[in-house]
Structures are given as structure tokens and as C-alpha cells.
Amino acid sequence: MLQSIGYFMRRVGRNLRQTPVLCSAAIGTVAVALMIxxxxxxxxxxxxxxxxxxxxxxxxxxxxxxxPDLGKVQQWRSSLEAxxxxxxxxxxxxxxxxxxxxxxxxxxxxxxxGVGADFLPASLxxxxxxxxxxxGGVEAxxxxxxxxxxxxxxxxxxxxxxxxxxxxxxxxVAGIVFGGFLLFAALFIVSNTIKLTLYARRExxxxxxxxxxxxxxxxxxxxxxxxxxxxxGGLLALCGVWAVFTLVLREGLYGVLMVTGTEGILFLSPMQxxxxxxxxxxxxxxxxxxxxxxxxxx
Amino acid sequence: MIQLYNVCMSYQKEATALNEFSLKxxxxxxxxxxxxxxxxxxxxxxxxxxxxxxxxxxxxxxxMNITRMRSWRIPMLRRKLGIVFQDFKLISTRxxxxxxxxxxxxxxxxxxxISNKVYQALKxxxxxxxxxxxxxxxxxxxxxxxxxxxxxxxxxxxxxxxEPTGNLDDDVTCEIMELxxxxxxxxxxxxxxxxxxxxxxxYPRRIxxxxxxxxxxxxxx
Ligand SMILES: Nc1ncnc2c1ncn2[C@@H]1O[C@H](COP(=O)(O)OP(=O)(O)O)[C@@H](O)[C@H]1O
Ligand SMILES: [Mg+2]
Numbered sequence: 388m389l390q391s392i393g394y395f396m397r398r399v400g401r402n403l404r405q406t407p408v409l410c411s412a413a414i415g416t417v418a419v420a421l422m423i424x425x426x427x428x429x430x431x432x433x434x435x436x437x438x439x440x441x442x443x444x445x446x447x448x449x450x451x452x453x454x455p456d457l458g459k460v461q462q463w464r465s466s467l468e469a470x471x472x473x474x475x476x477x478x479x480x481x482x483x484x485x486x487x488x489x490x491x492x493x494x495x496x497x498x499x500x501g502v503g504a505d506f507l508p509a510s511l512x513x514x515x516x517x518x519x520x521x522x523g524g525v526e527a528x529x530x531x532x533x534x535x536x537x538x539x540x541x542x543x544x545x546x547x548x549x550x551x552x553x554x555x556x557x558x559x560v561a562g563i564v565f566g567g568f569l570l571f572a573a574l575f576i577v578s579n580t581i582k583l584t585l586y587a588r589r590e591x592x593x594x595x596x597x598x599x600x601x602x603x604x605x606x607x608x609x610x611x612x613x614x615x616x617x618x619x620g621g622l623l624a625l626c627g628v629w630a631v632f633t634l635v636l637r638e639g640l641y642g643v644l645m646v647t648g649t650e651g652i653l654f655l656s657p658m659q660x661x662x663x664x665x666x667x668x669x670x671x672x673x674x675x676x677x678x679x680x681x682x683x684x685x
Numbered sequence: 686m687i688q689l690y691n692v693c694m695s696y697q698k699e700a701t702a703l704n705e706f707s708l709k710x711x712x713x714x715x716x717x718x719x720x721x722x723x724x725x726x727x728x729x730x731x732x733x734x735x736x737x738x739x740x741x742x743x744x745x746x747x748x749m750n751i752t753r754m755r756s757w758r759i760p761m762l763r764r765k766l767g768i769v770f771q772d773f774k775l776i777s778t779r780x781x782x783x784x785x786x787x788x789x790x791x792x793x794x795x796x797x798x799i800s801n802k803v804y805q806a807l808k809x810x811x812x813x814x815x816x817x818x819x820x821x822x823x824x825x826x827x828x829x830x831x832x833x834x835x836x837x838x839x840x841x842x843x844x845x846x847x848e849p850t851g852n853l854d855d856d857v858t859c860e861i862m863e864l865x866x867x868x869x870x871x872x873x874x875x876x877x878x879x880x881x882x883x884x885x886x887x888y889p890r891r892i893x894x895x896x897x898x899x900x901x902x903x904x905x906x
Binding site: 394593597 | 734757760761762763764766768774776777778779787788790791792793795796835839
């Protein structure tokens with residue numbers, strides 16, 4: 388077994404030396420394909436991040452028509468927080484609301500001189516769990532709040548919510564379709580490039596079969612070679628994506644998405660970087676597997 | 686021991702390459718397959734090394750029925766055969782030594798065992814001085830000797846040769862024939878397809894004649 392591995396590795400090394408142009412072409416194809424996917428991935432990651440920040444602001448506010456009894460407020464809070472959709476309920480008293488309003492006015496706060504702190508209503512602010520920050524979640528909460536007669540007005544933004552839901556859904560579908568299409572195209576090109584390297588060695592493959600090589604034994608060096616080319620292409624793509632990210636993409640995304648600073652623009656997570664290398668490996672492996680089917684027949 | 690019973694084989698529907706063909710070849714036999722071009726000689730050899738399957742009939746090698754042999758077992762069959770072609774089928778990017786080492790590598794033999802056997806085989810065909818040359822740096826006769834060394838390096842039970850001297854001149858043909866004779870003397874069954882009457886005259890052995898896929902004559906002079 389060990390000695391077979393040594394034998395396969397020697398053959399792989401020799402193949403790489405014998406057809407360097409074709410091998411570089413295979414590596415290059417994997418690299419370019421994965422780089423495009425990587426760019427797209429970064430864009431999706433960052434748009435999703437921004438979308439998540441927006442959705443933090445999705446909350447339901449319920450206003451009291453009169454100052455409520457604090458004991459009752461405590462009861463409502465605990466019964467609301469028991470709902471699966473709700474993460475947290477905060478009580479905002481009239482004083483608290485006035486304080487916030489003053490802060491928001493900033494330098495114009497002197498406009499409030501002589502105004503009593505009681506013109507703003509007290510309210511309950513309901514913050515939903517991440518996975519319930521959608522139309523369904525909000526409506527469930529609103530239904531529950533309507534059962535509390537002391538509440539005068541319930542404020543939420545159904546239209547905006549609907550659009551937000553649609554946008555996130557579209558992003559997901561586009562990601563799957565576009566990513567899948569790119570992977571498929573990459574696989575097609577890679578398998579054709581590898582087919583060329585096999586074509587250059589068809590004489591050898593034919594004779595291996597004639598002198599009693601088993602299909603697996605014949606294929607193994609080519610599979611290792613494909614996997615190696617794939618993982619090299621994946622690493623190359625990673626370097627390329629990183630370079631372009633630091634040079635232009637970060638600034639560009641910052642300009643479009645308007646997050647708090649360029650540090651706010653994310654690169655692929657370590658997990659996603661591993662995924663990219665693995666993707667390269669799988670591309671190379673399946674690419675050679677697909678083209679070998681045509682060449683190794685006994 | 687090779688046995689063929691009522692073997693039919695056709696590549697396309699109409700044209701039959703072999704037609705109701707039966708033959709017995711005892712172990713250690715030396716036999717010529719002869720007949721005009723297109724008679725079915727190559728097809729018969731391909732049948733024996735599992736490159737094509739018969740449309741009808743049975744083919745047995747050493748009692749093993751290869752008619753319905755699963756494709757994963759064909760490599761095991763080929764490890765008992767030596768095959769020699771008219772066009773040598775050497776790998777041009779490999780040295781003579783590496784070419785002859787190929788069948789042993791495919792069997793996963795150890796490296797030192799491979800170099801030993803390859804050297805012996807090349808010495809046997811008189812190429813021990815040229816083992817680092819590439820095939821295209823050799824004459825036709827030397828290339829065929831290298832191909833024969835590759836066939837014999839595994840000590841095959843059966844040697845199949847398809848017009849092995851078709852591309853060679855008379856002197857070289859004699860050298861090659863001596864190698865086949867020697868292998869046969871050491872117990873290898875030899876099947877040699879040729880339409881060269883001259884070598885049959887000089888090395889008289891059992892002659893099996895084919896025409897249009899049928900056996901028309903089988904005699905030993
Ligand atoms: N690969 C092939 N495809 C179709 N027909 C073939 C093929 N090989 C041989 N034949 C046909 O089969 C018949 C026997 O061919 P072959 O066995 O090569 O004859 P020989 O070796 O005696 O010259 C011929 O009619 C030939 O045209
Ligand atoms: Mg022929």
C-alpha cells in the first residue's frame with residue numbers, strides 16, 4: 388500500500404513535469420472560476436451583514452393611552468417574553484421617552500424648555516428573535532398585543548417588512564442559482580482541460596490496460612493529479628480574491644453599502660476559505676473522474 | 686490450454702469477423718494464424734486478451750471461461766499474457782527500461798524486484814546496453830525486441846503476437862523468431878498471426894488458416 392502511494396506520487400510528479408502547460412491551464416481554470424465565486428461570496432456575505440443590521444431595527448412598539456400601573460407592566464412583560472417569537476420586552480416610561488427625545492434633538496434641545504416631561508406616551512418596545520424578524524413573526528406579536536386593552540396604538544411597518552422579506556429571499560435564490568451555475572461551468576471547463584492532459588497520455592493509458600493494470604490503478608495517479616491541481620487552483624483563487632479585496636473591492640463595497648467603516652466590510656470567514664480550497668479539490672477530483680470515464684475502458 | 690467453441694464475433698450487424706470458429710490449443714503449443722488480410726486473425730487475438738467479446742460461442746483459457754468474464758477480472762487475465770504488436774506499442778516518452786518495467790509496475794511489484802527482472806529480460810533480447818534510450822532512438826528491430834522483453838518479463842503462460850515482423854526486414858525477422866522459439870521452448874504457448882509465408886517455411890509449426898472468419902485449414906507440417 389505504502390509503496391503504491393510512493394509509486395503514484397512518482398507518476399504524478401512525472402506527469403506534471405511532462406505537460407506543464409496543460410497542468411497550469413487546469414490550475415488556472417479552477418483558480419479563475421473559484422475567484423469569481425469568491426467575489427460573489429464576499430458581496431453576498433456583506434449584503435447579508437447589512438441586511439442583518441437593518442433587521443435589528445425591526446421591532447414592534449405599543450403605546451399606552453394612560454400611564455400604566457407598574458405591577459401590571461411587569462406582568463405583561465413576563466407573559467410577552469414567554470412567547471417564542473419574542474426575545475426581549477422593554478418598558479419605556481414617559482420620562483425615559485422624553486430623555487431619548489431630548490438626546491435626539493441634540494443642540495435643538497432648548498426647544499423643549501418649559502415643556503412638561505409628560506407629553507410623550509409610555510410604551511412597550513418588543514424586540515423579536517432573529518429568525519422571527521419577518522412578517523409572520525411581527526403579525527403574531529401584534530395579534531397578542533391587541534388583547535391588551537390598555538394599549539392604545541401599535542406601531543410597526545408591514546409594507547417595509549414585506550419588501551425586506553422579498554429582498555432577503557431573492558438574495559438567497561440568486562446566490563444558489565448563480566453559485567450553482569458558476570460551479571457547473573467551472574466543472575465543465577476543468578473536466579475538458581483535464582481531458583486534454585489525458586489525451587496527451589492516451590498511448591500510455593492504453594498500454595497500461597493492455598499489460599494488466601486495473602482501472603483503479605490506472606486512474607489513481609490522474610485522480611491525485613486532478614485533486615492536486617484543484618487544491619492548488621483553490622489556494623491561488625484565495626490569494627487572488629484577497630488581493631483584489633484589499634485593493635478595490637473593500638472600498639467599492641464600502642461606498643455602496645455605507646456601513647460604519649471599511650473595517651465593517653468582511654472578507655470570507657476562515658470556514659468559507661477552507662470551503663473554497665475544498666471546492667477546488669472537489670472540482671479537480673470530479674473533473675478528472677468525469678473525463679477518465681471516457682479514457683479508461685477495458 | 687486455449688479452447689474456442691463455435692465462436693461468432695461481429696463488430697457491426699452485417700459483417701462477421703469470426704464465424705462458427707472452433708479451435709483447441711494445448712499448453713506449450715506453437716501455432717501460426719494465417720490467412721488473407723481481413724480474415725479475422727487480429728480479432729481472434731483480441732478475443733483472447735479480452736479486448737472484444739464474442740457475439741456467440743465460448744472461449745476458455747486454462748479452463749477459465751472468459752466469454753462472460755466481468756470486466757474487472759480482465760486485468761488478471763492479461764497479467765498471464767504477453768502481447769506483441771506490429772507497431773510495437775512502446776510509450777515514446779519513456780525509456781526502454783521504463784517500458785519493460787510497465788507490466789510489473791501494474792502488478793504493484795517491489796522496485797528492486799522490478800529492476801532485476803527488467804534487466805534480465807532486456808539482457809535476454811540483447812538490449813542491456815540500451816536501457817536508457819527512448820524507443821525512437823532505436824531501430825525497428827530493437828523496438829520490437831524491447832516490446833518482446835516487455836511481453837516476456839512477466840513469464841507469460843501465453844504469448845500473443847499480431848504480425849510482429851510485419852514492419853521488419855528479413856534478418857531482423859529471424860532474430861525475432863528465435864526469441865519466440867526460445868520462449869516456446871521454455872513452456873510458453875505461442876500464437877503468432879502472420880501472412881508471411883517465408884517464416885512459416887523456415888520455422889515450420891502448426892498452421893491454422895482463416896478466411897472470412899472461418900477456419901479453412903489446420904495442419905502441422
Ligand atoms: N474495429 C473494427 N470495427 C469494425 N470492423 C472491424 C474492426 N476491426 C476489424 N474489423 C473487420 O473485421 C474483419 C476481420 O478483421 P481482422 O481481424 O483485423 O482481420 P486480419 O487481422 O486477419 O486482417 C475485417 O472485415 C475487418 O474489416
Ligand atoms: Mg490484423
